[in-house]
Amino acid sequence: MLLGVKLRILWLFLEDLIRWSMLFRFKDFELNTISGELHKGDEEVFLEPRAFSLLCLLVENSDRVITKDEAIEKAWSGRFVTDAAISTALKSVRRALGDDGETQGMVRTLRGRGFRFIEPVALLGVAPGEPAASLEKAEADRASGRPSLAILPFRFLGQTGGHTAIADAIPAELIASLSRLRWLKVFARGSTFRFRDRYSDLAAVGSTLGARYCLSGIVEMFGTNLAVSVELTDVRTMSVVWGERFQGILDYVHNIRSEIVASVVSALELHIPMQEAEAARLRSPQSLDVWARYHVGLQHMYRFNKADNMAAAAWFDKAIEQDPDFSRAYAARSFTSFQCAFLNYSQNREADVQEARQFAERSVELDPLDPMGCFNLARAHWLEGVPEAGLGWLDRTVNLSPNFAQGHYARGWTDAIAGRGCDALRHVETAIDLSPLDPFLYAMQATRALAYLVNGDTKRAAVWSERAARAPGAHYLIALIAAASHQMNGGKEQATFWADHALRRRPGTSVERFFRAFPFVDQNFRREITAALRKSGVSH
Known part of the structure; x- marks a missing residue:
């Protein structure tokens, strides 16, 4: 009875009154x-x-x-x-x-x-005499602009036991949660729940609504056991982009629901931009709109090397030139300038630091509700050596998008730099749980290692820094974290290996450059890191 009441409350809370004709x-x-x-x-x-x-x-x-x-x-x-x-x-x-x-x-x-x-x-579809919702416009919307997603009511299999509302409550909550993502257009429940009997015809759903992607699911009941299968489909090619199965006990349906929402948000953040970038590459450069340019730029940006970072910046600059009010492009442009300054790609670090802040400020000015802009504005303070000054922006980031894994990671990084090891672990573990395949996974693991170092747990720090240094995207500064962690744990051979690795990748790497990227507050801790890096073979 209590479960039914909870589901009913959830249903009413998520009721979407927006309707299409x-x-x-x-x-x-x-x-x-x-x-x-x-x-x-x-x-x-x-x-x-x-x-x-x-x-x-x-x-x-x-x-x-x-x-x-x-x-x-x-x-x-x-x-x-x-x-x-x-x-x-x-x-x-x-x-x-x-x-x-x-x-x-x-x-x-x-x-x-x-x-x-x-x-x-x-x-029959969209009613005549409603030009804003015409099929022609739906097709045009699907071909350009930000990605669009139709979340369909899930199918229920097995004995209902009075729990069929789950099949509507989960997608309804997904609609409510995903509608907070500024980069994704999510169709209202009043539009998508009309397609209950058309699960096998996702192409027709996409054509009618103008959606590029459909999220569908199946809820299965076996006694007190509950299983939910979720599938993301690109309706332009009818290819499955992502799928996952979630299982649990019916008594813990709310935990399962939360897990599904968090996993779907993270999966969309990862897979849809990749899919959009691949689709954009098949089109002529002249036909690309600002969102297509943005997604191609993202693909370069997350490779974390100088050449791709420059290519990403060029794509974002083109998007800004095409639409000077495109806030997401400014946020991404701040990211590339941050990467330049943080990893010392250019000879003019001061200019990169200034750009990172200015682009982020412009993004927030254009769209103060976009967590990506707030995230980058917070990180701009890192470059200025005062990461604590960005805490308010990081809190705003995760308040705007509670499942934004990179926001939780950045909060953990700031806590580690400030010497709050336990808080850092809590935030970074949340980030990894939310997005285990994130492009920032190496950074999340490295932050976890730093948090253990702050807490004096050198054994765990060595384990996590090793994982981070070997993860895709890891740069030379991550190798320095591994060198320091192993040295402080007594692993001199591993420490020397990672120090040499960092020096080969970035000749001239120094202790001073490390602390410019990681401005730890505690002076005693800084002295310990300095001694460990020097013993590993890193100069002043």
């Missing part, structure tokens, strides 16, 4: 749910408002039973309604459709359960 056809009738019109052939059939709202509710959800409580909540906006008023509205609906309470050929009453529309319903 869609046409439904059943028997000889056509229903436009927004214009408020019901036609039989060329003739309009008139219904009083409450009866029309009830008809819309029944038709839109023809795959399931509508309870009396749900009808009151949605057709009467939760007001007190007598049974007689509901019966009157239902009688009006049946009369308008040529049905009656005895025949129940279109609307059936299921005693003790509710009502169901049993006539087959066809979704």
Whole structure:
């Protein structure tokens, strides 16, 4: 009972009132749910408002039973309604459709359960006379602009046991959570939940809504066990981009739900930009819009080397030139300038530091709700040697997007530099749990090593610094962390190996350069790191 109440509360909280003007056809009738019109052939059939709202509710959800409580909540906006008023509205609906309470050929009453529309319903798509939602515009939107995602209601398999609401509650929460992502267009539940019976025709869903991607799922019940399979499809090519299966006990459905939301957010952050970049490379450069240029730039940016970083900056500059108000491009441009300064790619570090801050400030000015801009503005303070000054921006980053793994990582890095090892571990472990395949994984692991060093646990620091130094994307500064960690743990041979590795990758690497990147506050800790690096073969 308690689980059912919780799911009902979740359902009501996530109720999305935004609707598109869609046409439904059943028997000889056509229903436009927004214009408020019901036609039989060329003739309009008139219904009083409450009866029309009830008809819309029944038709839109023809795959399931509508309870009396749900009808009151949605057709009467939760007001007190007598049974007689509901019966009157239902009688009006049946009369308008040529049905009656005895025949129940279109609307059936299921005693003790509710009502169901049993006539087959066809979704015709977007209603004519609504240019903002035309099919032509949907196709145009799908071909350009930011990526778009349609999250469909999940299918329920197995014995229901009164838990079918889970199949709607999970995608509804995903819509609510993913709508906070500024780089992704997420269609409202009122639009996507109309496609309950069209799981096998994702191409039609994409074409009707103008969506590039569809997220679908299956909920399976086996006694008290619950399994949820989720799949992300690129409807342009009908290829599966990502999929995952989640399992648990029904009593812990809320934990499973949270795990699904966090995993989906991280998977989309990783896989959709890669997919968009590959699609952009198949198009002529002249046809690329700002989002396509942005995604190609991201692909270069996360390779963490000088040549690709320069290429990424060029792509972002082109996007900014094409749209001077494109906040995401400024945030990414700040990232490339940060990388230049942090890894000493150029001879003019001061200019790189200034650019990193200016681009981030411009991004936040254009879109103060984008966590990417806040994240980069926080990191600009790192370059100035005062990472604590960026804490407010990092807190804002994770408040705007609680599942943004890089925001949690950056918070952990700042705590490690400040000497708060336990706090750093907590934040960086959250980051790794959220995004175990993140492009920043090497940095997350290195931050974990630094946190252990701060806490005096050199054994664990050596283990995690070794993993970080061998991870994809790891740069020479990560090798220096491994050298210091091994040296402080008594592993002189490994320490020398990683120090030599860093010096080969970046001749002239020094202790001073290390602390310019990692400005630890505790002077005693700095002396310990300095001694370890010098013993490993790194000069002043």
